[in-house]
Amino acid sequence: METNPIIKVLVVEDEPEIREWLRMILSNSEITECIACFADAETCLEYYHQYSPDIIIMDIHLPNMNGIDCLKRLKNQEAKPQFMMFTVFEEDNFVFDSLCAGANGYVLKNTSPERLIEAIVELYQGGSPMSTTIARKVINSFQRPARGNQEMNKLSQREQEILKLLAGGYRYKEIAMILFISVETVRTHIRNIYEKLQVQSRTDALNKVFPK
Numbered sequence: 001m002e003t004n005p006i007i008k009v010l011v012v013e014d015e016p017e018i019r020e021w022l023r024m025i026l027s028n029s030e031i032t033e034c035i036a037c038f039a040d041a042e043t044c045l046e047y048y049h050q051y052s053p054d055i056i057i058m059d060i061h062l063p064n065m066n067g068i069d070c071l072k073r074l075k076n077q078e079a080k081p082q083f084m085m086f087t088v089f090e091e092d093n094f095v096f097d098s099l100c101a102g103a104n105g106y107v108l109k110n111t112s113p114e115r116l117i118e119a120i121v122e123l124y125q126g127g128s129p130m131s132t133t134i135a136r137k138v139i140n141s142f143q144r145p146a147r148g149n150q151e152m153n154k155l156s157q158r159e160q161e162i163l164k165l166l167a168g169g170y171r172y173k174e175i176a177m178i179l180f181i182s183v184e185t186v187r188t189h190i191r192n193i194y195e196k197l198q199v200q201s202r203t204d205a206l207n208k209v210f211p212k
Contacts, residue, residue, distance in 0.1 A: 004031070006031065007031055007033070007054050007055060007120060007121070007124045008032075008035045008051075008052065008053050008054045009026050009032050009034055009035065009053060009054065009055045009057060010035055010037075010038075010044075010051055010057070010081070011023065011026075011036070011037045011038070011056075011057045012038045012039075012044045012056065012057070012058045012059060012062065012067065012070065013037070013038075013039070013086070014040060014061070014062050015059075016039075018059075018109065019037050019039065022034070022037070022057065022086075025113045025116060025117070029117050032117065036051050039063075040065070041065035041066070041069070041070035041073075042064060042065060044070060044074075045073055045074070048077065052079060053079075053081045054081055054082065055082045055083070055120055055123055056074065056082070056083050057120075058085055058086065058103075059087055060087040060089055060098065061089070067098075068085075068097050068101050071083055071085075071098070071101045071103060072101050072102070075101070082104045082105070082123045083102060083103045084103070084105040084119065084120070085105065085106045085107070086108075086111075087106075087108065087109060088109050090133055090137070092137060095137055096167065099168065099169040100167070100202075100203050100206045100207065102203075104128055104169060105119060105127075105128055105129040105130060105169075106129075106130045106134045106169070107130065108131040108133070111131060126171065127174075128169045128171070128174065130169075151197060151208050151209045152209050154197065155193060155196060158189060159189050159192060159193050161179065162175055162189050163205060163206070165179075167210060172186045172187060172190075190202075197209070
């Protein structure tokens with residue numbers, strides 16, 4: 001009988017109590033394995049190549065380099081794990097900076113152990129888990145006019161919808177499902193968005209339309 005693979009998780013968290021709490025939860029689950037814990041971004045970047053995590057749980061507030069900047073550095077590595085921000089910060093700038101940097105999920109530290117494991121599984125299966133309050137912020141942002149209206153007005157309504165979903169951390173496949181279009185159509189729209197905005201990447205497009 002086929003068994004489900006164990007999800008390998010690497011943790012970057014500077015608070016010892018929270019780090020051990022995460023290690024215990026991940027180790028006690030039959031679904032996950034904690035393969036390493038680091039207390040700061042610099043150590044993670046130095047020793048990351050020794051591990052092959054499926055998921056990295058990343059705190060934002062770390063000594064010296066913060067978790068968002070660490071995420072950007074790790075995104076340039078050859079291996080491509082999924083990234084879950086695990087933080088106390090609910091402010092819009094932290095949420096959207098994390099998503100623009102490439103975070104696949106955003107979960108608050110008041111999340112229950114059961115929900116955390118569920119979020120890890122969801123992320124591993126291709127989803128974008130977010131705490132309820134964070135998801136609400138993302139949805140509300142779709143309903144507000146973009147500050148970069150002049151740039152946004154260059155795009156068609158469909159292209160605007162897709163760009164906002166990209167800002168919410170959704171993947172091409174998820175966008176296709178939400179909008180009832182094919183993945184190839186999503187790719188075509190995104191190519192058109194990049195051309196109209198004269199950018200080369202999702203991060204550049206989001207920074208141009210949603211300036212800080």
